[in-house]
Amino acid sequence: MPFTDRSDLFGAVHEEGINRVVRHVMRQRPSLFNYATPFFRRRPDLLCTPIQADQRVIDAGNPLFTVQDPLPILGASVKIGLNFCVQLTDFQIDFHPGNTIALPPQLGALPPQRLALRFRACVGIDCPSDDVIAEHIREMELAAVRQGDLFAPAPRPRTRRMAAQSVRPVLANVTRLASPVTLATPIRRRFPLDDIAIDLDDLVLDPGSNEPRTLPTRSLICVCLEVFATAHFEWGTIGNDGKQYLKPRLDGIEIVDLQPTPMEDAIECFIKTTLRLGILPRLVVPMETMILDITSMLSDNNVTIEEKVSLRPAPITPQLPFNPAIEGDQLKAFINLVIEEA
Amino acid sequence: MAHMTVAARETVVQRAMKVLTDNFVFEKSDDQDHGALTTGYTVKCHLEGGTIDFRADNTVEIKELDLKWDTLEVRLGLDIPAVCVGGGCLGPFCLPRTCIFDGDPDVSIAPDFAALVAQEVSIIGRVIPRYFDVDNPPALNALCQLVRNQLVANGTIEPFDRDEWQLFLDPETIDLDLFDFPDIIGDLIEDSLTELVEDLIPGGVVRDLILAIIGGVGDVIRAVLDIGDDFDEWLSDIFNISFGLGDFILTALADFLGHCIPVFRLPDPFEIMPATPQGLIPVAVPIRNVVARVDATELVVQADIGA
Known part of the structure; x- marks a missing residue:
């Protein structure tokens, strides 16, 4: 069956490709995944997990982590805090059908058109002796x-x-x-x-x-949690330019073996909020990036077109019930090329 | 299974090609002074017609794509050293002084070949990905290198200064009408006859009738001359263009499309996150195992992400 039997253009990425991309991003932009107080610039050996950065990151003097203020000592008459770090590692994505990530019972089996996400979140806090x-x-x-x-x-x-x-x-x-x-x-x-x-x-x-x-730090107490999540993708615009973006949306999250339950709920809520408002909004992908930006290609070659050329998601039909679709271990996008009089 | 798959339906490529041919205009002008000789050119051209078909045998066919010249003007100027006679005085008698070749330039021509030149090309080719290693680039013939340098110099294409995947339309057959003489001759005859008739018949219904007839005559002339193989022979005999020259140009065009100028370039590594104003380096991923194939319905390009 042709890839383009239901749309003009078709783009797909396999979960293994996504996982490799994520690994590259973690090595080349480690500050997206590691958050710590400035103290760790000179003592990175005290972090919960060593940061494996690309040599180019080191050579360019790029930060290995995003600097955070110390955890304040509440009630202290002087502003003083504790060093801490939060590190996200071991990201893995599994598109439906789930066959590489075993979701915890709380999330159930991976539903159709969904993806499973697993990562390790390590929190390290200084405990002064x-x-x-x-x-x-x-x-x-x-x-x-x-x-x-x-x-x-x-x-x-x-x-x-x-x-x-x-x-x-x-x-x-x-x-x-x-x-x-x-x-x-x-x-x-x-x-x-x-x-x-x-x-x-x-x-x-x-x-x-x-x-x-901050108080002197000799070592951290590190707690590492396995975090599981389910999510999906949808098309949508951002702002008023009418361009379509592929947007990740979080469905559920679960931290395994954390007690008591209210604490688990609180941490899950914090991570869920962080993902929804902090991480995922930065992971939207312009449609043109997924396939090709025809307008830019023509513009780059000094061709001015009189028509308005745009890419739009193929409409949902009985033949195309999901767009984007998560199936067969792939994320698939079905896109139409629209040419209109300017 | 490939990590990435991109596919384009044949019909969308056809529509995109129509947008391109409807809007593509190339225009450039330049003048240079070489002392006694000045040269210059003004060119403007556009595309017309042409169809593209995906074929079941993994090839793409582009048929009868016309390159029409709106302006193809070449300027040559010759500045001949001035020659003067006369001048000077003998006592109260002074001779008049006369100079020739005292202009700059003294002689100049600017013929416009636009009406005489048109190209129509038909190609059947295979979409072939090749890896370009900037440290070990493939050997190119001198003509290709010259064309590349020119296109890079005038900003038409990006420099070949990085590792990248390149997609070529490697021609299997090329049918190129170097000069579309039937149309040109028809145009010339039609224009000449029209001019004569306009001079002879100042106006009125009779003139319009005759003009309409001449237009028909022009079409008849073009139809008579456009006769396939016989045309090639006729062209060679009449205009003294040897088949050797044609073969050379066809070979050059095949090399140009198949090895010189790719139709698509994908940098390796491919940047997925740009550098930031704060100095963060761009995030790029290596691209591996690029393959392309065509069938009767779509073009498919697949690739892997390197470890």
Whole structure:
């Protein structure tokens, strides 16, 4: 049977092709799949999963992850946070009929015209050791007292000065890095009395930027979850230019073996929202990209056409019940070439 | 199963070709000064007619595609050194001075061959993908290299400076009317007779009647001359164009289509995400195993994504 028996143009991509494309994207644009605090620029070895980037990414100095603010320590009198990372790995897509991804029972069997998606989401959060906490307790207390940020009534000014003088011996030998600096040329200055002391490791070096402070990080506690999802594609326009885009739409999501259930629901909701509003809107594909942009091809060759040439999805008919169609391990698009008087 | 499949129905390719032929216009002009010699040209041409058919034997046939010239003007100018006589004075008597060849240029011609030249081509060819390795490019003959350089220089095609897959329409047979003399001669005769009649008959119904008759005569002349093999022989005898020249041009055209200028080019690796203003490199995927085939209904191109 011809590919074009139901439309002028036909385009299809096999799930293995998609999976290879995804692997290339992960290696060449790792910052789409890895999110972390600036600290990991100099300690990428502490990430939950090593980032395997293309050598060209390294050579170009491209970021391996998208920088995020630290996880704030709630209630602290000073803006300080914990380093963390979120990494998405091992993406795999399985077009109907599902034969490479075993969906969890919660999602059931993969319905017709749907695709299954599996990936691994690793979340790593710094858990400061007790000695690090102990080192910083006094500093936090000092900041709370100094700022009058106590639950109890604020001490009078004289009392505050005395309290400050009492910690001067403690801070005598504490220094901090001036900003901006590099590791190779550390600049140290005496830590002022009315500031808080922070360890060298607290400072993430990023010359030219004002990076938030974090507690020293020695290692992360990593939790990796297997995430399964089902989705489909549909045609639609974006804006007013009338161009058609192939849009991925999320149907369901499931995290395996996560308890208690409300926590699982909450995390699933977060991931679902992230995918729907953060990732999938960036994965829309213009129809011209899938087949060919005839107008651009003519324009590139200095041919100005008087007719209006456009590509449109072939209409749904009994002979073409689904467009786009997900079947036979492929995503298929059926497209018509429309030529109209301008 | 191939990772990617793209197919185009024969009818849509036919419609796309009609859009192309209806709208394609090539126009270019240039002048150069070589000192005593100036040269220049103005060309403008368009496409007419032509049909395209997909054949069950994995070939594509393009039939009777006409390249019509609206302007094919060649300018030549010769600047001859000036020659002067006379001038000077003897006492109170001064001789007049006369110069010839003191213009620039002194002699110039600008014949327009548009009415004399037209090309019609019919081709049966096979769509063949080939890989172009920029570090180890295939050997090209001098003419192809010259044409490529010209097309790249004037921006008609992209430079061949990257690895890519190229789709060629590799001709199996070419039928090319180098100069569509029957039409040209008919046009000339018709124009000449029309001019004579217009001079002889200033106006009125009789003139219109005669013009209509002459137009019919022109058609008769074209029909008589357009007689296949006999035309080739007649053309060679009358206009002294040898078959050797024709063979040369046919060979050049076959090489041009089959190995020189691809009808479609796909960069390898193929960029799927562009570079960003923030400096992120483009994301590109390697393309492997490109194959193309044609049957009576559609053209199919398939490829794999490299690991």
